[in-house]
Amino acid sequence: KPILFSGMQPSSDSLQLGNYIGALSQWTQMQEDYDAFFCVVNLHAITVPQDPADLVARTRRTAAQYIAAGIDPQKSTLFVQSQVPAHAELAWVLNTITGFGEAGRMTQFKDKSQKQGADAASVGLFTYPVLMAADILLYQAASVPVGEDQRQHVELTRDLATRFNSRFGETFVVPEAQISKGTAKVYDLQEPTAKMSKSAETEAGLIKVLDPTNVTKKKIMRAVTDADGEIRFDREAKPGVSNLLTIYSVLSGRTIESVVEEYAGRGYGDLKKGLVEVVEESLAPVRARTEELLADPAELDRLLATAADRANEVANRTLDLVYERIGLIR
Ligand code: ATP
Ligand code: MG
Numbered sequence: 001k002p003i004l005f006s007g008m009q010p011s012s013d014s015l016q017l018g019n020y021i022g023a024l025s026q027w028t029q030m031q032e033d034y035d036a037f038f039c040v041v042n043l044h045a046i047t048v049p050q051d052p053a054d055l056v057a058r059t060r061r062t063a064a065q066y067i068a069a070g071i072d073p074q075k076s077t078l079f080v081q082s083q084v085p086a087h088a089e090l091a092w093v094l095n096t097i098t099g100f101g102e103a104g105r106m107t108q109f110k111d112k113s114q115k116q117g118a119d120a121a122s123v124g125l126f127t128y129p130v131l132m133a134a135d136i137l138l139y140q141a142a143s144v145p146v147g148e149d150q151r152q153h154v155e156l157t158r159d160l161a162t163r164f165n166s167r168f169g170e171t172f173v174v175p176e177a178q179i180s181k182g183t184a185k186v187y188d189l190q191e192p193t194a195k196m197s198k199s200a201e202t203e204a205g206l207i208k209v210l211d212p213t214n215v216t217k218k219k220i221m222r223a224v225t226d227a228d229g230e231i232r233f234d235r236e237a238k239p240g241v242s243n244l245l246t247i248y249s250v251l252s253g254r255t256i257e258s259v260v261e262e263y264a265g266r267g268y269g270d271l272k273k274g275l276v277e278v279v280e281e282s283l284a285p286v287r288a289r290t291e292e293l294l295a296d297p298a299e300l301d302r303l304l305a306t307a308a309d310r311a312n313e314v315a316n317r318t319l320d321l322v323y324e325r326i327g328l329i330r
Contacts, residue, residue: 004030005141005175007039007081008066010058011050012198014210015065017279018186019198020286021250022147026180028070030145036076037139037311038066043081043088044131047124048112048199060300061290065209068289073303081135083308086315090134091127093322094160097167098130102159106152115201133157138315140173148184149195151177168325172318183250189223192239209283210290216283217276220244221269231263231271241268248275251282 006027008019015024027038040062045055059080071078081087103109106129113121132153136144137160144154154177161172186196190205200206205223207216225240233256235242248271249256263271293300323330 001033001035002142003139003173004034004036004143004145005039005136005139006037006145007041007044007135008062009041009045009198010055010062011045011048012208013054013058013061014198014208015062016186016196016198016209017207017247017283018147018196020069020209020283021183021186021247022180023145024066024069024071026145026178027066027076030143030178031071031076034143037141037314038071038076038078039081039135039311040066040079041081041132041135044128047122047128048116060297061210061294063304064290064293064300065286067293067303068286069209073307077307077310078303079307079311080304083304084138084311084315086138086312086319087131087134090138090315090319090322091131093326093328094130094133094137094164095127097160097163098127098156102156103127103129106156108149108153129153129156130160133160136175137161137172138318139311140318141175142173143178144175145178145180147186147195148179151179164322164325171321171325182246186247187239187243189219189240189243192224192243207279210287213280213284216279220272220276220279223272225268229267231266231268232260241271244271244275248278251278 006023008015008023027036030036040059042055042059063078063080066078067073103126109126109128112125133156136154136157146154154175158174161174165171188194188196188200188205189207190202196206198206198208204219207219223240223244226238228238231241231245232238233242233245245256245259248259252259263274320330
């Protein structure tokens with residue numbers, strides 16, 4: 001089977017709808033056809049400040065949400081990044097072949113460092129994409145299912161793999177980003193031109209997988225729309241309504257046209273009410289299953305430890321080869 005790698009940061013108590021639509025729901029389908037590695041990337045999470053006690057809890061919660069959404073730990077390797085030291089080790093090596101200017105062109109760094117203030121942003125945040133390249137290349141992954149916002153980082157990963165291979169000899173598989181059209185970017189409900197993010201400063205536009213029903217309902221009913229009052233899809237002129245339609249369409253498995261047709265001539269309130277139901281239908285079972293899994297943290301930790309053993313085995317094989325190629329004594 002071809003190999004797949006993907007991950008999410010435990011940077012919040014809950015995943016958000018964009019993580020679910022843009023990544024997680026793709027993962028559950030793809031795990032059947034791939035030898036899949038799904039990682040909780042806690043080393044990435046600490047590139048911005050995290051509370052230690054929260055970080056531990058969020059790491060388990062993120063893993064639990066993967067399983068609750070349908071990742072099968074018997075089929076896929078679901079592990080925690082910090083339990084596999086090779087990620088940090090390969091990242092160091094890749095740092096040495098990454099150009100400063102090249103890393104400086106990454107838009108996620110520009111966005112996140114701007115939010116933090118240039119002096120507050122860490123060097124770790126700057127080299128985040130290099131660590132991500134290490135994650136992917138260690139497993140010789142052919143496919144990386146991510147949202148649109150990670151496309152540039154996968155491109156950098158490809159460049160680094162190609163560069164390493166040509167300097168030191170064939171070592172890495174050059175991976176490909178798998179970004180599903182149309183669903184690749186879910187926007188913030190209050191700021192529908194910015195992507196939804198689980199670590200957003202304000203939560204009003206953020207649909208969290210683990211939010212209770214009444215909170216989700218309130219957020220959807222208050223979503224920003226526009227003044228013209230017509231339900232139709234137009235990402236430029238009507239970003240708010242278009243985002244609601246996209247979410248409705250993916251979660252219900254219907255085309256945007258059919259949703260538009262159903263709500264033609266009706267108000268935004270009706271569309272939002274319908275959307276609340278569609279969202280709840282998808283998320284409520286995930287929420288319930290997550291709570292069950294979290295009730296038995298020992299079992300969860302056992303699953304993660306077993307997966308980490310397998311991940312370490314595969315990752316170390318690649319790292320051994322890398323060290324040999326470069327001339328580093330192992
Ligand atoms: P943070 O705010 O901490 O960066 P995040 O919500 O951006 O959190 P990540 O852990 O950075 O989540 O990314 C996990 C996965 O979810 C990645 O594959 C990313 O591309 C995808 N993703 C994140 N936000 C969205 C979104 N709004 N729409 C679609 N996919 C998304
Ligand atoms: Mg992110």
